[in-house]
Amino acid sequence: MGGYGVAIVGHCNPRIVDALKEQSKRLITCHGSLYNDVRADLLEKITKISPKGLDEVYLCNSGAESVECALKLARKYSGRPEVIAMTRSYHGKTLGALSATWNKKYRSEFEPLVPEIKFTSFGDADKVREAVTDKTGAIIVEPVQGEGGIHVAPDGFLEELREICYERDILLIFDEVQTGFGRTGKMWACEHWNVIPDVMCLAKGIGGGLPLGATLAKEEVMSTFKVGDHTSTLGGNPLSCATACATIDYILEENLVERAMKLGAVFRDGLERLKMKYQIVREVRGLGLMLGMELRFDIRNILMRGVEEGAIMLYSGRNVLRFLPPLIISEVQIHKAIDILDSLISEEEDLRTGK
């Protein structure tokens, strides 16, 4: 599970540990209203690798916070209150992010949520087009839905959303909190379709394990925020910025983006073989090292047994196993994980068929 996808460069990567140690001797906190050298370094590093035009960066502490910033930007930039989100979406659990999150399980006890956020079918651009009104200010989407079950945007979908947003002067927000920083075999998942959003949300692995989030936006969008409109006391603190700098350097120097693509294919191959072998496996999905395996039954036993056998796996709902390993995972480790999964699925199938 790689710490819910956070440990993209592994746990306690020596480069991250060194950066943390060094920075902790220099300066641990520095409010965003003051200049800070490592923060400036990080902003430069992010904008060097960001999709073209996404040159403005707001730093915060988590994925949900990066989404909050995007939702507020949408309101301020467009002057329109409505946001279109997707079925099966997940954007976090603060009130705004939760309002754009699909799953009733997370929402129902906290209603009323932020009004005027509505959902349309992920993957169906015609439905999105129908849902747009004169009040729509933004469309928010994950290029690959993670928590919702590892669903990759079908070809043409994001391209059409881009068109709709240009036509109707709506902000296109990509939530790349889970897909960003090489996870899918490209630096950003949106590169698989060559679509650039107006706003992009990042977090998880960005800090190398320390809390950090970022909202990227085009200059004309971000500049609608005036001083004090949206701030965070700890957002972009020097410690997290130092580990984030080390993380980005490590990803680039070690070619982890290409590695995710290559090893993702190895992992997927193993999962596909299990699908051929076992009736209870319904589908294998994903991109790069963001993979899912849908079973025909509840995966609880497999998750619990996996921990005992040395493979900590993640769920996406009741019946999808989600794999978000560190991008430094080795082929040997992948084969070991597949072997463990093989024996666990075999056990489960025997259990289900009463053998």
Ligand SMILES: Cc1ncc(COP(=O)(O)O)c(C=O)c1O
């Ligand atoms: C796509 C996406 N957006 C937002 C979030 C929320 O991030 P956080 O848990 O850091 O608030 C997550 C977390 O899983 C996520 O996968």
